[in-house]
Amino acid sequence: MSPPAAGFPRLLALGDAAFTVEFGGGIAPEIHARVLGFAAALADCAIPGVIERVPTFRSVTVHFDPDLIDPPRLAADLLALAQAGHEAAASGRRWVLPVCFDDALAPDLPDVAAHCGLAREAVIERLTATEFSVYMLGFLPGFAYLGGLPAALEMPRLATPRTRVPAGSLAIAGRMAAIYPWDSPGGWRLVGRTGVGLFDAGNATRPALLAAGDRVRFRAVASLAEAAEITETVPELP
Incomplete structure (x- = not known):
């Protein structure tokens, strides 16, 4: 597994109902593998209150219902999951x-x-x-x-x-x-x-x-x- 870029992963708040987890600052296969690995691991967690996961080149935005979940607790859980360093194996069609x-x-x-x-x-x-x-x-x-x-x-x-x-x-x-x-x-x-x-x-x-x-x-x-x-x-x- 390739080491993460310096300063990543990091978590950014998007208003009061979404977080973005960033895995790097550019477009690269190894960064995207972490994006997909994190998105898959988050789906497996099936956290109540998480509504949607939106992967991009270098990040995953997680939308949630703040009435169903504690945002600070979710933020900590997301960052811990990202730091676990999941990388996607070959998947998809x-x-x-x-x-x-x-x-x-x-x-x-x-x-x-x-x-x-x-x-x-x-x-x-x-x-x-x-x-x-x-x-x-x-x-x-x-x-x-x-x-x-x-x-x-x-x-x-x-x-x-x-x-x-x-x-x-x-x-x-x-x-x-x-x-x-x-x-x-x-x-x-x-x-x-x-x-x-x-x-x-x-x-x-x-x-x-x-x-x-x-x-x-x-x-x-x-x-x-x-x-x-x-x-x-x-x-x-x-």
Whole structure:
């Protein structure tokens, strides 16, 4: 187990009904492993009065009902649990999502290739050869931040965001990748598109297809019609 960053974990109060437990100051696999390990351990504790756990890149926010639990006692329990140093073992689901990299669906792919000094096909090969980790959901319902983008494909965001990014667009920025689940504004580089739905409001148990701790790979297909179905479902990790 890797040692925690200096000064972490630490606990911050968010008003009178939530605490945030921080495990580091950046985005890194070892920090995220502690985030997921703590979230899983907290779920196993089933503390009465804890309403929700929200994991992020480097922290977990714990919402609670102050009428059902003593906040100072909860704060002490959360910090003790965090200091126990739980790290998540391989968990979650693994997905292979079809993506079409046609020029009309990947308007920034030529610029990415030129910036990185790679052929267009080499960019696609790197994207499809990488297993990404779902770090967190945010920005939009079902929008998963995917860590693991190869350093060779690192790109800044657009200087001027688009006013409309089509739903299903595969995008990259910095060392992250993501798929836009809805039509929305966005400043990430668009390099492909999938037709797989990433959010279903009618699904009460799992409205978002992806969840923190999942793994994602992309498979190149020839058309957007082929990208509308998940043709390969990988079993859940042991």
